[in-house]
Amino acid sequence: MDTKNFIAEKLDRDELIRLIEYHNRRYWDEGEPEIPDARYDELIRALQKLEPDHELVTRVYAPAVAGSGKVRHLRPMLSLDKAYSLEEVLEWAKKFARSEDEELLVEPKYDGISANFDGRVLSTRGDGELGENITDKLPLVELETAGHTGKVDRPVRGELVIRDDDFKTLYSHIRKKGGGVYKNSRNAVAGIMGLKEIAEMELQGAKITLVDYNLVSFRVKYSELAAKWEELRRQLEALPYPQDGIVIKLADSAYSASLGNTAHHPRGEIAFKFTNIRRETRLIGVEWSFGKNCLTPVAELEPVEISGTTIRRATLHNIQNILELGVQIGDTVTVERAGDVIPYIVSSTPGEERRSPLIEDCPSCGAKLVRRGPELCCPNPECPETQLQRLAAAVRNLGIERLGEPTLRKLMENSGVRHLGDLFELTAMDLLRLDGFAAKSAANLIEEIQKARIVNDYQLLAALNIPNIGANVAKVIFSHTDFAGLRRMSEEELSAIPGIGPERAKALVSELAAQSEYLDELLGAVRLIHAAAPAAEIPTVCFTGKMPEKRSYYEKLATAHGYRSADDVTSSLSLLVAADPAENSGKLKKAARLGVKVVSLDEFLSMLSPASAPIAEADGQLSLGI
Numbered sequence: 001m002d003t004k005n006f007i008a009e010k011l012d013r014d015e016l017i018r019l020i021e022y023h024n025r026r027y028w029d030e031g032e033p034e035i036p037d038a039r040y041d042e043l044i045r046a047l048q049k050l051e052p053d054h055e056l057v058t059r060v061y062a063p064a065v066a067g068s069g070k071v072r073h074l075r076p077m078l079s080l081d082k083a084y085s086l087e088e089v090l091e092w093a094k095k096f097a098r099s100e101d102e103e104l105l106v107e108p109k110y111d112g113i114s115a116n117f118d119g120r121v122l123s124t125r126g127d128g129e130l131g132e133n134i135t136d137k138l139p140l141v142e143l144e145t146a147g148h149t150g151k152v153d154r155p156v157r158g159e160l161v162i163r164d165d166d167f168k169t170l171y172s173h174i175r176k177k178g179g180g181v182y183k184n185s186r187n188a189v190a191g192i193m194g195l196k197e198i199a200e201m202e203l204q205g206a207k208i209t210l211v212d213y214n215l216v217s218f219r220v221k222y223s224e225l226a227a228k229w230e231e232l233r234r235q236l237e238a239l240p241y242p243q244d245g246i247v248i249k250l251a252d253s254a255y256s257a258s259l260g261n262t263a264h265h266p267r268g269e270i271a272f273k274f275t276n277i278r279r280e281t282r283l284i285g286v287e288w289s290f291g292k293n294c295l296t297p298v299a300e301l302e303p304v305e306i307s308g309t310t311i312r313r314a315t316l317h318n319i320q321n322i323l324e325l326g327v328q329i330g331d332t333v334t335v336e337r338a339g340d341v342i343p344y345i346v347s348s349t350p351g352e353e354r355r356s357p358l359i360e361d362c363p364s365c366g367a368k369l370v371r372r373g374p375e376l377c378c379p380n381p382e383c384p385e386t387q388l389q390r391l392a393a394a395v396r397n398l399g400i401e402r403l404g405e406p407t408l409r410k411l412m413e414n415s416g417v418r419h420l421g422d423l424f425e426l427t428a429m430d431l432l433r434l435d436g437f438a439a440k441s442a443a444n445l446i447e448e449i450q451k452a453r454i455v456n457d458y459q460l461l462a463a464l465n466i467p468n469i470g471a472n473v474a475k476v477i478f479s480h481t482d483f484a485g486l487r488r489m490s491e492e493e494l495s496a497i498p499g500i501g502p503e504r505a506k507a508l509v510s511e512l513a514a515q516s517e518y519l520d521e522l523l524g525a526v527r528l529i530h531a532a533a534p535a536a537e538i539p540t541v542c543f544t545g546k547m548p549e550k551r552s553y554y555e556k557l558a559t560a561h562g563y564r565s566a567d568d569v570t571s572s573l574s575l576l577v578a579a580d581p582a583e584n585s586g587k588l589k590k591a592a593r594l595g596v597k598v599v600s601l602d603e604f605l606s607m608l609s610p611a612s613a614p615i616a617e618a619d620g621q622l623s624l625g626i
């Protein structure tokens, strides 16, 4: 039986069952999974479709550990229902939300072993009712719960994990029993919990963290979940714990409990699982696709099926990535598809007949290409394909929806259109001269272009195609100044705007100067709207006193929650977090004098909530039409 390269949807019931049983053994008993979780979950989902109540779908499993007897849980410790896309999460939420305002908790799905400490005994999940007593492992375990890091000294339900930083530092030296180092942190936790004797691990300084499930918990309304999803995901991923998904729970615990459990999971909670699925195939070509500033290499692949979708193309990001991967045409490549992002190549092994995918000359204008950072770019300002991409991006920024790339290409080739300014001069006659344009659609398009003359200042700035200055960044800038003011600003003044920084400031000043004539022309052709939005306030936080963890740990946590950390107390500081607010430190005195709010570490940890939208750039995204 081929246990790896199955296509779950095509297997019959008996084959599914055989494969699931096989992989269960490899994973739970032998601790040596042969396939990634996402591939295993494909099998479970296929069986679930055929037989929702099959024992393999509903049973709760646990890894084999070296325990010293059974422990009966007061509340069952179940698994979680799974979702593999935001749509599935929303479907679940819709089913249980009593109104648009139903509050949800969004938490990391820690990737370790779940455990319960009742104040005396540490135990694993086991089959959900009876766990294994692993109290003897406590000397290795440190608890992280709100406001406390240290001994496991209070009842808690959480996950035994190895923090990312510990895995990198401690576990690069720690030897497994029988030699060698642990491959990943999940294996390490399972391996150590499977040891009868931990003295050797204690000697080597092994540390395992029991993270309280309540430690990081973002509260969001059901109606806001979709809009905040990506931002939440980024914030969770920045945390220093191994994670294999996101857990979403109904915040009202009494309501959640009233919904009850299936044999397998509580109804009021669901896990969104990251699905990074990898497959091998062959690289048969590389196409260099034009962007508005540079060329993006796109891999052409021998078609390969990844969770139900046939993949023929994948991004190779940029030339530097190609060089780092050492990949050539003809090589065997590993393609990964993670959620809805464009598939990409993660590694390659040399094929027998291989040739370089690199190019030296621009495929459009023939100019010698140049390296700019990790990118390969055409330096010719008149390069037709680059111009087309820049114009297309500008048109998107102005929201002229009827004007797609094919029409723009024709307009550039036949009507001498080069820039946005030229578009405003177009008449219906110009369009009718192009192939395939009917009178009605020509009139509609001209009307749409003319309407786009009334434009927000941030749209116009984004339409200048300055690297890393998209509409969101432009909005931040125009909350501080208007277009005329922007053109007068120095690099220093610009980089002082929160979220802009020296690199963007530099690019802005030089590009605004370089495009000055064109900009005058544009400003003459449009009517600018300046909707002075209030400055996007980024709260600042400063820490004082001796914290249980390193200062940098709390600073990272704060940053992940949308704060900026500050070293000193100033009148503009939003919050001073004190390990001991009763202490008499200089910072605390200064805060009292300036009227800055002071909170304890516990209070701070409990107030962490989703940040205001960080500055995100949709720049440089490419669509591959897969």
Ligand SMILES: NC(=O)c1ccc[n+]([C@@H]2O[C@H](COP(=O)([O-])OP(=O)(O)OC[C@H]3O[C@@H](n4cnc5c(N)ncnc54)[C@H](O)[C@@H]3O)[C@@H](O)[C@H]2O)c1
Binding pocket: 023, 024, 026, 027, 028, 033, 034, 035, 036, 037, 038, 040, 041, 060, 061, 077, 078, 079, 080, 107, 108, 109, 110, 111, 113, 114, 115, 125, 159, 213, 247, 271
């Ligand atoms: N690769 C393989 O061959 C293979 C084989 C068998 C099983 N598996 C994997 O094991 C999984 C089944 O394990 P499972 O039943 O433990 O499910 P799970 O690990 O996917 O999710 C449930 C568990 O998540 C934990 N959890 C983490 N963060 C949490 C939080 N914030 N709140 C609440 N709970 C949290 C809890 O311990 C809970 O029991 C499968 O989905 C599969 O991915 C893989």
Ligand SMILES: [Zn+2]
Binding pocket: 362, 363, 364, 365, 366, 367, 378, 379, 380, 383, 384, 385, 386
């Ligand atoms: Zn060119």
